[in-house]
Structure formats: C-alpha cells, structure tokens
Amino acid sequence: MDLSVNIGNLRLKNPVMTASGTFGYGEEYLDFLDVSQLGGMVVKAVTSSNRDGNPYPRMAETPSGMLNSVGLQNKGVHHFVQEIYPRIKDLNTAIVVNVSGSTLEEYVEVAEKINELNNIPAIELNISCPNVKHGGMAFGTNPRIAAEVTASVRKVFRKTLIVKLSPNVTSITEIAKAVEGAGADALSLINTLLGMAIDAESQKPVLSTVTGGLSGPAIKPIALRMVWQTSQCVHVPVIGMGGIMNTTDAIEFLLAGASAVEVGTANFINPAVTTQIIKGIESYMQRHKVNTVKELTGALKIK
Amino acid sequence: MDLSVNIGNLRLKNPVMTASGTFGYGEEYLDFLDVSQLGGMVVKAVTSSNRDGNPYPRMAETPSGMLNSVGLQNKGVHHFVQEIYPRIKDLNTAIVVNVSGSTLEEYVEVAEKINELNNIPAIELNISCPNVKHGGMAFGTNPRIAAEVTASVRKVFRKTLIVKLSPNVTSITEIAKAVEGAGADALSLINTLLGMAIDAESQKPVLSTVTGGLSGPAIKPIALRMVWQTSQCVHVPVIGMGGIMNTTDAIEFLLAGASAVEVGTANFINPAVTTQIIKGIESYMQRHKVNTVKELTGALKIK
Amino acid sequence: MSKVETTRIPEKKLIQDFTVIQNIRLNARHFILELQSPDQLPGLFPGQFVQVLVEHSPSTFLRRPFSIHEVNKENRSIRLLIQIKGHGTETLSHIHILDKLNLIYPLGNFFTTGDCKKVLLAGGGCGVAPLLFLAQELNKKGIRPIILTGWKTKADIFEAEKYQQYGELLITTEDGSEGEKGLVTQHSIFRKEKLDFERIYCCGPDPMMKAIGKISKTHGIDCEVSLENTMACGFGVCLCCVTPTIHGNQRVCTEGPVFNTNEL
Amino acid sequence: MSKVETTRIPEKKLIQDFTVIQNIRLNARHFILELQSPDQLPGLFPGQFVQVLVEHSPSTFLRRPFSIHEVNKENRSIRLLIQIKGHGTETLSHIHILDKLNLIYPLGNFFTTGDCKKVLLAGGGCGVAPLLFLAQELNKKGIRPIILTGWKTKADIFEAEKYQQYGELLITTEDGSEGEKGLVTQHSIFRKEKLDFERIYCCGPDPMMKAIGKISKTHGIDCEVSLENTMACGFGVCLCCVTPTIHGNQRVCTEGPVFNTNEL
Numbered sequence A, B: 001m002d003l004s005v006n007i008g009n010l011r012l013k014n015p016v017m018t019a020s021g022t023f024g025y026g027e028e029y030l031d032f033l034d035v036s037q038l039g040g041m042v043v044k045a046v047t048s049s050n051r052d053g054n055p056y057p058r059m060a061e062t063p064s065g066m067l068n069s070v071g072l073q074n075k076g077v078h079h080f081v082q083e084i085y086p087r088i089k090d091l092n093t094a095i096v097v098n099v100s101g102s103t104l105e106e107y108v109e110v111a112e113k114i115n116e117l118n119n120i121p122a123i124e125l126n127i128s129c130p131n132v133k134h135g136g137m138a139f140g141t142n143p144r145i146a147a148e149v150t151a152s153v154r155k156v157f158r159k160t161l162i163v164k165l166s167p168n169v170t171s172i173t174e175i176a177k178a179v180e181g182a183g184a185d186a187l188s189l190i191n192t193l194l195g196m197a198i199d200a201e202s203q204k205p206v207l208s209t210v211t212g213g214l215s216g217p218a219i220k221p222i223a224l225r226m227v228w229q230t231s232q233c234v235h236v237p238v239i240g241m242g243g244i245m246n247t248t249d250a251i252e253f254l255l256a257g258a259s260a261v262e263v264g265t266a267n268f269i270n271p272a273v274t275t276q277i278i279k280g281i282e283s284y285m286q287r288h289k290v291n292t293v294k295e296l297t298g299a300l301k302i303k
Numbered sequence C, D: 001m002s003k004v005e006t007t008r009i010p011e012k013k014l015i016q017d018f019t020v021i022q023n024i025r026l027n028a029r030h031f032i033l034e035l036q037s038p039d040q041l042p043g044l045f046p047g048q049f050v051q052v053l054v055e056h057s058p059s060t061f062l063r064r065p066f067s068i069h070e071v072n073k074e075n076r077s078i079r080l081l082i083q084i085k086g087h088g089t090e091t092l093s094h095i096h097i098l099d100k101l102n103l104i105y106p107l108g109n110f111f112t113t114g115d116c117k118k119v120l121l122a123g124g125g126c127g128v129a130p131l132l133f134l135a136q137e138l139n140k141k142g143i144r145p146i147i148l149t150g151w152k153t154k155a156d157i158f159e160a161e162k163y164q165q166y167g168e169l170l171i172t173t174e175d176g177s178e179g180e181k182g183l184v185t186q187h188s189i190f191r192k193e194k195l196d197f198e199r200i201y202c203c204g205p206d207p208m209m210k211a212i213g214k215i216s217k218t219h220g221i222d223c224e225v226s227l228e229n230t231m232a233c234g235f236g237v238c239l240c241c242v243t244p245t246i247h248g249n250q251r252v253c254t255e256g257p258v259f260n261t262n263e264l
C-alpha cells in the first residue's frame, strides 16, 4: 500500500500532517507518539522578532469547537534558527515552518532565513491569522495583496511554498487562483473562522481580544466545502484541514480534493490522534481496495 | 418589566422571534406553544411562484449543527395570500414574511403583494439563501447588488423592511452599510454558512446539492461576531440569530448588539424553546436588575 | 368499506418525559426500550413514530425518529424496537432503567386498517418495528394477517413467538438457516400465479419496498409502505424529509411515513 | 538546603484509561473520584494535575484539568476533588463505578518541598484540592504544616479529619459558623506582628492568592501559588493558558501551575 503524497517537490510519507499552532515544535508530543511516523509537521508560527501574543484569556470553548486569540506568540526567527531548529531538525518527518508577519517585508525576511535551513523543505505562508491587529488575515482576504505577498516570498524562497488561506472571505476560489498565479506550490486551508464568545453573566467578552479564531469540528462542513471548491479550480495540490478529529474526517477531506490533511485542535484532546489516523487510513484503503492514497484525492462521486 | 422592542416602526412585545424556514407558518407549532406569546414569527420563504425545492436528501447532521438544502420549497406568493394568510393572520404576533427570489423583479413582485396584507407588518428580504442556483446568496454577497435589490423593494414596500444578510462574505459591515444606505429599516443576521458533508463509506456527498447551509450552535461564535461588528457600524436595529438554543445564547446576542433575536434550528429539537427563552430573559433581567430589555442591547462591557 | 382511520383527526402532539422501564437486549445490534408516560397515552396508530431526544451523545444533535413497536395502554407505556446504527442509537442502548427520555409524539400518519380482511405484512430486519403494533391492531379488528419477515441468518431472528401470536409467521433468511432461503421478496408466496391479498403492508430497506411495490402493482393489490427518510424536525416544518409523490414533494414525517405505493 | 525537587526530571506524560473505583459525594457541589490505573503509577508530585476526557457531555469539547488530591501508590490509584461548575463536572459527578476515564498525566510542575520546615498551607473552597497531597508529602519529610482553609459556612466543610491527620487545621467560615469568621486572608494568624513561616503555599480564588502573596511579601516569606487558568491542551502546545511573569508570558500548564509569587 502506498501512502505517500507529493506536495510540490515535497514528498510526504503519508498525507497526515499536524497543523501550525497546535503541535508546538513537535517536541512536546514525543511522550505521546513517534513523530517520525507523521507525513509532516507544521510548526508554530514564526515571525521576524519576538512576540508576546495577546493577553490572557486567549481561549473560549464553544459548541464542538474553540476560539483562540494566542496571536502568534513566538520568540522570533533568530531564536527559531538558533535554538529550536537544531533540536528538531532530525525528527525525521517533513518539517514545515509556518511563516507569519505584519508586513510584506516581515514575511520575506522570515522566509529568507528559513530558506537557509537544510532540513526545512517547505514553508506555510500564514496570510490568514485572524489574531493580529495588523497583517495576518488582512493579507489573505484580498486577492491582490495575497498574490503580492506570495510573489515576494516566492522570489526568496526556493523550496516548497505552501500558502495558507483564510476562510473569512466571500470567494475562496478567487484568492486561491490569485495565490496560485503568484507562484504558490500548494495551498492549505482553512485557517480559523473569525468568531466571538460572550459570558452572559459577567456581560464581558471571554477573550481579551474580543474576537478570536474558531477551530474544531464545528467548522468542518465549511472547511470541506472550501477544500472542494478550491481543489476544483486550481492545479496545485490542496492540503485540507478544519475540524479533523478522526480517520473518517480525514478521508472526507481527501475525497473532497485534498492531497494531504493537517490535524489541529484534535491534538489537544487526543495527542496521539495523528498516528491513529494514519493507521485508520490504511485500513480504510484495505477495506475499499485502494492501493495508493493519491487515488482518494478528489474521488468524491457526484452524479 | 418591559420586554418590548422596536424594529423600525414595528413594535414587538418581546425580542424573541422565530427564524424563517424553521417555524413553518406557525400553525405546526400550535400543539407546542402559544404563538401569541412570541415577539414575532418569520414565516417560511415566499417566492413569486411555486417551487419544489431541491431533491432529497436535503439534510445532514454535523457537529453541533446541521446542513440543509431545502431550496425555498413553497407554493408561491399567490398561494400564500389566498390560502395561508387567512389562516394565520389572527395569530396575534408580529408576522414577518421572508421574501425570496431569483431575480430583482421577483423580490419586488412578492414584496408588492405582501405589502397589501394588513396583518403583515414587515418583510425580511432574504438575499442570503445559499440553496438556490440563481439569486439568493448572490444578491447578499455583493454590496452593490444588495443595495440595489433593497432599494427596489423599498420603493414598493411601505412597512418595516428587514434585510437578512449572508455570513458568507469577507466584510459583513460593508454589506450592512450598503443595505442600510439603500433604505432597510433593520438588518437580520446571520443566514446559514455554506458547507458540505460527505459520507466517507459511500464516497458521496450527503446532500443532493453537494453543498448546503450550516445552522445550529456550531455557527454561534461566527454569528455573534458578525452581530457585534454590524451593530457597531449601522444605525438601524439588528436582529441576531445563529445557533441560539437557550436563554443564555439569546442574551449573548442582545449584549453583542442585537435588538431582537430569531431562533431557528433549536425549534426542531425543542419546539417550545422560544417561550422558554422569553421566560428565561425575564428572570435574567430580574437577576441583573434590568427593567427594560432594550438596556441589554449592546451592553457588552469592553474595557 | 370506507377508509375509516385515515379521516380520524390527529391527536395533539406532545413533548413529554417518559421513564425507561425496560431495556431489553435482543442481540448485538437490536434492543427494545419500554417507556412509560406520566399521563394517559393519547390515541396511537400503527405506523406512527416518536422523536427521541438523545442526551449524553456529543455527536447526536437532532432527535432520532423511531416507529411505535407496541403499545400498552393500561401501563401507559410504549415500546420501541431499535437497531444500533451510529452514536445516537448506541447511546440509547446504554440507557438505564428509570432514566428519563424526552419524546415528541405521536407523529406521522398511519397504516390504513379495517377495510381489508386478507392482508400481508412484509418486513425486513429492523423494518419489522411498526408491523407488530399493526398486527395487534388488525387482530383487534378480527384480522389475522400473514407476517413475512426476512433476516440475514437464524441467529438474528427475534420476537418470532410474538408475531406468531398475532398472525401466521413466514420467515426467509439469506443463508437458509431458517425458513426459506433468500430475500423477503424471493419468498415462494410471491411466486403464486395470483396473489389473493387485499393489501400488503411493507417496511424495510428501500430496494425491498420498491420490489414489493412492483409485485403489488402486478397483482393489482393495494400496497402501503413506511418510509424512513432522514428528518430534522419530524413534525412538518423543516421540509428536509420530502419524497417525490404524484402530488409533488411530500413530507415523510407528516403526509407519511406511510404512503400508498400508487402515490409514489 | 537546595531546591532538590524542582530539578527532578519530569516523568513521561501518559494517556491512560483509568477505572473509576469510587465516586464519593461530599456535598451538593463537591465530590471525589478515585481512579485506578492499570499500571504502576509514575512519580507524582503535589501541585501536578491531570487532564480528564469527559465523554457523554455534548457541551464539553476539551479535556478538563484537575489537581491530584491524593495518591495511593499501592493501590495504583489517585483521587480528584471536584467542584461542580458546569456541564463537564456535572457529567463527571454522575460517573459510575467501573466506568473508564481517560487521563493525560502527570502534567505541570509542583510545589517546592524539603527545603523549609515551618510552612503554611492556605486554601479556599475547592482550592484545597492539591493541598492534601502536599500535606501528605510534607509529612513524609517530617514536616507537619499548618493548614488554613476557608469556607462559606460550616455545612460546606469536608475532609477536616483528613487534614487534621497531616497538620494543624485552622478554619475560617464567612458566616462564623465554624472557626474564625471571615475570609482566609482575615484569619488572626496573619495579624501577628511577625509571621514566622518559611513558606506559604496557596491555592484558591484569584483575589485570595493575590492577598496572600502580598502578605508574604510584607513578611519576606517565600510564597508559592497554584494558578487555574483555562486550558485547551494542558501540555504546553496551545499557548492559551499563559500568565504574565517577570520572564514574560509563561504557560500555566507547563512552567506552572505552581509559581513563586516573586515571579508573577
């Protein structure tokens, strides 16, 4: 059985990756699973310099989901290159760095530095974070700007360039086509949906930032729809995510048109879920007599 | 204690209404509750002529929500005027007709006919239905077109004109302002989010139409955020909805800026939920020493 | 004889907490719940169903519809025969005696009874659920039906004695381990030159209902089937459960679940 | 004496199904779960917590964190003291003996012990949870602490005898029905000219921890508090649980839950 998939020039041993911001730098999961079994691992967002993120509270539980407003807390790309990269570079899975920023220049600067790291075969350009005041999602909701930042990063980054799309848009396909045209090797979607939670008793917002990003099973129907729409209108591979909790969910994304999937929030509830999904995909393939996982991509039967 | 609210010239005895497509024409609920207790009742979408709607299956259950692709099934405005209106006109609650269509002319035609009905004090212009191929959501995702259809209907409809907004947009505030500018007396939001469900075993979409509209608690965080954003940028009242299951949810929408709420999917699970919410709001007001429910609108404390 | 029942005015629909008084496991995938109402039961008719609120199942958002399997007026109780399909029914299978279960009922129309004497009841697997109640009501009218049920294998069969009480029980199993080998629709009874039933009542998987409908048509026999379209509300407002009929899209929960095959 | 414990290498985190062997109701809003592991327990330290998967509660999506209240190595069991707050804890309160409960543990850092002799443990309401385990560990090191606990009223008090076993128990109640009247922070012990504790350990509502922190500072006493920020993961990856410290935002689940008030 062949579980491998290609994302641009990047070959993954299987289609199951972890989503940025939900898997730390992988190290935190070493007690729970063998990271080398993963198709890939997208590490926490990296920005040009240190960010403290937003004030506590940064989290609200919602029906079948959660809101977060972490806000890209990280110690900056220099720290990543110096301290974290050496520790994780030999984890033996495709390590993808989630590149974030507030300005076009910041994206370019981070991408340039990551380009130098031998064991980082790809970046995921995060133009869809709803939790930063400037930049983030703003880049991902306007096709022209999305294309501009993609093109600029493309110039300096020579390995696989994945661009992560925001679902907070009228037309995901318009953005997708713009980003593809600007040189993206692959698209990943969806980032979180902008939401809000209120404590009716205290009459206050739950999050310090009032709004935050919604993730988890609640958003799966929207994510599936966007992956389906997008994969039909671009030629580059699509990486699907949004509410994947188990094998069935992952298969649904593949059928809808995804070449690989990322698992996010589910890792918090079941830290070993990704390796369970890999095994689950294998037995699904056996049951359905599918030899290569690539056959599942876009195999949805629409009469 | 004063629970009454004003939506344009329309005075509701309390802020709790039922959402279109989830309450039939009210008659179906007579076994479960006293409809005259409701602030208002938005009846099922009415179009210019008979529509069969989409083929079965039209429904998929999703985490904390459901997808539907009913597709505006109704017998047309003539049938509504002749058969249904006489039966429901004396139900003694504010009856709002949800006006839908595929063309600008269709909206105008239906609105004109409803304008003649004495006991219909308001319409809700549905420019946000994701389940019709032509029209529907397309009207609600483009500010210019949304304004145009609002203005055209405004010319022929002399009573309270509520326009129902689609959440499937990059900027809900842009649409809201356009529609307000075109003469809407109030805005209601949100309609369903475009989603999709797949049966991994049969490898088929669950809905005959592939995509459908997502409703229920899953969408509440998004709905709350949009109500909050919208109510801060328009001067007309906002009617909030999306995933309201109980009193607490309803209060959250009021705090976020809604003057009234509509309850949708929850009616399927608990057909008496609306009257329970009305009682619940009363005890909340007692507990929080609030005399008029209007004080709760937009009372969210943001430091 | 006129179709007396169908003109009965439907009873008021109720939302009510029932008490679980029995939870009987029939086999790995089937169980019976007996539920007691705090009040007198309203008039209930075979073919009608209830909408059950499944608490404690995170992946069950909507209510779940089940046919009324048996009614015990004196005890104010009804029975549901349930097949474990997904999380909702799985959760119900673990419910404890004396737990409460919230029901909306009675819902839907019902089988026509009282106008025919010689009738066949045909059910596949869990499709037998409404047929026991139907057989009991027919008995009350002096009619002893033939009851034809189909199963995978002998071990799957349940409640055979019950059905035998109310009619002549015929059985098919797919592996021939009991009764005739094959599907319900392959039973020798259908191979007669001329079927002499006045009506066939049928409930089961879609292909079976289609096949029985066809047989009925060939023989000019009235045929009523009970559909199981997925439902959001169950009481006529969501329009999710429709089936195409000669009168256009009709709601299975309200104009159905029982349809005359002539109308489909 | 050096801070021996804090340099211990943390044990491997486990995901494990425990068996519920006791569910003891203390009063209307509190209960104790005793959970048995299939394997030997790893090293556990007072202040550490577990993340519990709450099944059968539709509105509980994430795991729920609870401090380790007691450890019984021989029996391979731990106890959790839980206050019913919302749906998650409500659902847990109805769990049956022999049901399984999935835990991620051991999580977080722990109280410093072994370097001080004269210590005070201060807890408000359910904040006492980690303090029993702490008192027991202190006892093992030959230290008998003073344990000060605060309650609304006499009827709310639980496990007093337990605490008395391991230290000198002082009580405050808001209505004065037992012990001294008032809040924990108003207890006469704090009105001494010079408090002679070497360390105060504190766990309870935020305002109480702030107040105790202030008192400690005034008297130059080392003070460790256990925070309860809301958590999504509990093992350091989501960054949702942060608290501002002198070292910047730190994760309560990983750098905490125990913090020295000097660092906050």
Ligand SMILES: Cc1cc2nc3c(=O)[nH]c(=O)nc-3n(C[C@H](O)[C@H](O)[C@H](O)COP(=O)(O)OP(=O)(O)OC[C@H]3O[C@@H](n4cnc5c(N)ncnc54)[C@H](O)[C@@H]3O)c2cc1C
Pocket: C049, C060, C064, C065, C066, C067, C068, C080, C081, C082, C083, C084, C085, C086, C087, C088, C089, C090, C126, C129, C130, C227, C228, C229, C230, C231, C257
């Ligand atoms: C009017 C009516 C009467 C019914 N009477 C009975 C009865 O007496 N006994 C009984 O066991 N069942 C009956 N059913 C079916 C029963 O409602 C479903 O099996 C149940 O809702 C499944 O719930 P679940 O959460 O266990 O499974 P889910 O997780 O909801 O579904 C499991 C699988 O079954 C499929 N499924 C679920 N419901 C249906 C459906 N209605 N039609 C086709 N596929 C479906 C799903 O697509 C999924 O693949 C009836 C249905 C209707 C509409």
Ligand SMILES: Cc1cc2nc3c(=O)[nH]c(=O)nc-3n(C[C@H](O)[C@H](O)[C@H](O)COP(=O)(O)OP(=O)(O)OC[C@H]3O[C@@H](n4cnc5c(N)ncnc54)[C@H](O)[C@@H]3O)c2cc1C
Pocket: D049, D060, D064, D065, D066, D067, D068, D080, D081, D082, D083, D084, D085, D086, D087, D088, D089, D090, D126, D129, D130, D227, D228, D229, D230, D231, D257
């Ligand atoms: C490290 C740690 C250790 C803990 N130890 C214990 C313990 O030993 N015993 C115990 O009973 N509880 C303990 N708690 C608190 C416990 O986790 C929460 O009370 C529980 O998660 C509530 O779940 P619920 O579903 O019942 O309530 P929910 O429905 O989630 O919440 C009910 C209400 O409580 C509030 N709330 C929930 N969790 C918290 C929190 N962490 N901080 C502030 N407000 C909150 C919510 O905002 C809401 O208003 C601990 C928390 C942490 C972080």
Ligand SMILES: Cc1cc2nc3c(=O)[nH]c(=O)nc-3n(C[C@H](O)[C@H](O)[C@H](O)COP(=O)(O)O)c2cc1C
Pocket: A019, A020, A021, A022, A044, A045, A068, A070, A072, A098, A126, A129, A164, A190, A191, A192, A214, A215, A216, A217, A219, A241, A242, A243, A244, A262, A263, A264, A265, A266, D238, D239, D240
């Ligand atoms: C706590 C948290 C932090 C996140 N941080 C990032 C981030 O730094 N960069 C990013 O691109 N996406 C981030 N995301 C979004 C996820 O990568 C993912 O797109 C989203 O959560 C949807 O997937 P899920 O439903 O499986 O979680 C974060 C999500 C969560 C819940």
Ligand SMILES: Cc1cc2nc3c(=O)[nH]c(=O)nc-3n(C[C@H](O)[C@H](O)[C@H](O)COP(=O)(O)O)c2cc1C
Pocket: B019, B020, B021, B022, B044, B045, B068, B070, B072, B098, B126, B129, B164, B190, B191, B192, B214, B215, B216, B217, B219, B241, B242, B243, B244, B262, B263, B264, B265, B266, C238, C239, C240
């Ligand atoms: C089955 C169904 C049918 C609906 N039909 C309509 C409709 O005809 N017109 C309309 O404006 N909205 C329609 N809606 C949308 C609801 O009115 C409401 O906007 C949406 O469901 C969100 O609210 P809720 O989460 O409380 O259901 C429908 C929703 C459902 C679930």
Ligand code: FES
Pocket: C230, C231, C232, C233, C234, C235, C236, C237, C238, C239, C240, C241, C242, C251, C252, C253, C254
């Ligand atoms: S299930 Fe809602 S109309 Fe039939």
Ligand code: FES
Pocket: D230, D231, D232, D233, D234, D235, D236, D237, D238, D239, D240, D241, D242, D251, D252, D253, D254
């Ligand atoms: S709870 Fe996730 S980092 Fe602390």
